[in-house]
Amino acid sequence: xKRSWWKILCIVLLIYALLGGLLMGVPRKAILNExxxxxxxxxxxxxxxxxxxxxSVYHSIRFLRNPDLxxxxxxxxxxxxxxxxxxxxxxxxxxxANYTWGKPWSNDIKQIxxxxxxxxxxxxxxxxxxxxxxxxxxxxxxxxxxxxxxxLLPALWIIPRMMESLHPGGMGNPGADPRDMDTRMRxxxxxxxxxxxxxxxxxxxxxxxxxxxxxxxxxLHV
Amino acid sequence: xxxxxxxxxxxxxxxxxxxxYTFYGVLLYVASSIFVLYLAIQQPESDVWNGLFWxxxxxxxxxxxxxxxxxxxxxxxxxxxxxxxxxxxxxxxLLYNTFIMLLMSLISLVLFRALLGNPLVNxxxxxxxxxxxSVSLSLVFxxxxxxxxxxxxxxxxxxxxxxxIIIPQLLLLMRISKAGLGEAFQAGALADMVWLLxxxxxxxxxxxxxxxxxxxxx
Numbered sequence: 001x002k003r004s005w006w007k008i009l010c011i012v013l014l015i016y017a018l019l020g021g022l023l024m025g026v027p028r029k030a031i032l033n034e035x036x037x038x039x040x041x042x043x044x045x046x047x048x049x050x051x052x053x054x055x056s057v058y059h060s061i062r063f064l065r066n067p068d069l070x071x072x073x074x075x076x077x078x079x080x081x082x083x084x085x086x087x088x089x090x091x092x093x094x095x096x097a098n099y100t101w102g103k104p105w106s107n108d109i110k111q112i113x114x115x116x117x118x119x120x121x122x123x124x125x126x127x128x129x130x131x132x133x134x135x136x137x138x139x140x141x142x143x144x145x146x147x148x149x150x151x152l153l154p155a156l157w158i159i160p161r162m163m164e165s166l167h168p169g170g171m172g173n174p175g176a177d178p179r180d181m182d183t184r185m186r187x188x189x190x191x192x193x194x195x196x197x198x199x200x201x202x203x204x205x206x207x208x209x210x211x212x213x214x215x216x217x218x219x220l221h222v
Numbered sequence: 223x224x225x226x227x228x229x230x231x232x233x234x235x236x237x238x239x240x241x242x243y244t245f246y247g248v249l250l251y252v253a254s255s256i257f258v259l260y261l262a263i264q265q266p267e268s269d270v271w272n273g274l275f276w277x278x279x280x281x282x283x284x285x286x287x288x289x290x291x292x293x294x295x296x297x298x299x300x301x302x303x304x305x306x307x308x309x310x311x312x313x314x315x316l317l318y319n320t321f322i323m324l325l326m327s328l329i330s331l332v333l334f335r336a337l338l339g340n341p342l343v344n345x346x347x348x349x350x351x352x353x354x355x356s357v358s359l360s361l362v363f364x365x366x367x368x369x370x371x372x373x374x375x376x377x378x379x380x381x382x383x384x385x386x387i388i389i390p391q392l393l394l395l396m397r398i399s400k401a402g403l404g405e406a407f408q409a410g411a412l413a414d415m416v417w418l419l420x421x422x423x424x425x426x427x428x429x430x431x432x433x434x435x436x437x438x439x440x
Contacts, residue, residue: 064433064436112389116386120386122382123383123386126382127373127379127382130373131372131373139372139437140369140437142436143369143433143437144383147365147433151387151390151425151426151429152387154390154421154422154425155389159390159393159394162411162415162418163397
């Protein structure tokens with residue numbers, strides 16, 4: 001019970017985000033209308049993805065400092081959940097864009113950034129699968145993970161601010177300015193939707209990690 | 223430190239001079255791919271020209287850089303391991319690949335201009351951008367070649383790993399190079415993007431120097 005408090009918190013936050021997000025009042029805006037509620041589900045995917053990929057890189061760095069296969073398993077598991085979040089983010093974004101921008105994909109710089117991120121993590125898994133030696137796979141995978149993540153940061157955080165975008169923010173402004181949001185929506189977005197989905201991602205990752213630990217029991221000596 | 227880098231660099235250059243087939247191989251690759259392009263679309267308009275130019279640079283870079291780690295056999299790597307540090311080794315490789323890529327880019331620029339027409343308004347500005355671009359490309363792909371060398375299928379893996387990583391830089395380059403094609407930019411926007419590219423180059427170099435030692439020990 002003591003150790004699973006954050007899982008209970010995660011469920012509570014997500015229920016609040018789901019019910020509040022679908023039922024509570026939102027500002028009426030032309031074009032956006034009720035689709036504005038998607039912000040509770042689409043945007044937290046990106047926060048979640050960044051958090052999970054950050055965890056993945058953290059474990060990759062730990063692996064390089066102290067080669068322990070468990071760190072490698074953690075890095076790969078967090079990366080796979082991060083990629084799942086990325087796919088969900090792209091899909092929710094494409095559905096939303098279909099109704100507001102008129103088509104699911106319009107080569108917006110942030111869409112390109114998201115696609116780059118997915119391609120990078122797909123390459124990470126291809127790279128891992130192409131190396132059969134377990135220690136080597138862990139080490140090379142960790143190096144690529146760190147390198148790719150660092151190269152991804154400018155693509156996601158700097159370049160979008162230099163180009164025109166259909167997304168709010170951009171052109172010199174932060175991507176998501178907390179002050180821009182309606183007060184009612186802020187009450188759901190920041191305290192519930194974002195942390196709730198991040199916690200859910202971590203929860204899924206820990207389950208994958210436990211599963212892989214059992215799978216590779218004879219390699220880990222634990 | 224510097225002595226080792228210079229020696230390793232010299233060794234790479236000497237090897238290149240002695241076994242010229244690799245150098246001429248890449249050169250032929252440059253020439254024939256641009257010739258094929260010329261046959262396909264004689265004189266494209268400037269946007270197409272620009273796009274094709276950078277895509278060709280990308281493929282040249284993959285080909286020119288991939289071999290730099292492929293040619294090092296296991297025994298030779300062991301020898302380098304004994305006489306020099308990982309950092310010196312990767313710095314020498316980065317410098318050497320940058321040099322080769324600069325050469326290839328400038329050659330392909332001349333060929334592009336000769337065969338595919340000349341939409342360039344400001345030739346020297348574009349040449350400068352090409353230099354910046356080829357440095358960026360070669361740095362990123364040197365690091366990726368080092369990673370791919372540890373896995374078996376070299377070239378294909380390099381493309382899979384490299385293309386997503388290079389897209390942001392390539393987009394920036396295509397954007398900047400429009401200056402050479404006569405597009406007017408907001409004051410300061412061009413300089414900002416050039417500085418961003420230089421910053422990215424520095425980032426890649428730092429990452430390579432930090433991360434390569436972990437790849438190197440087997």
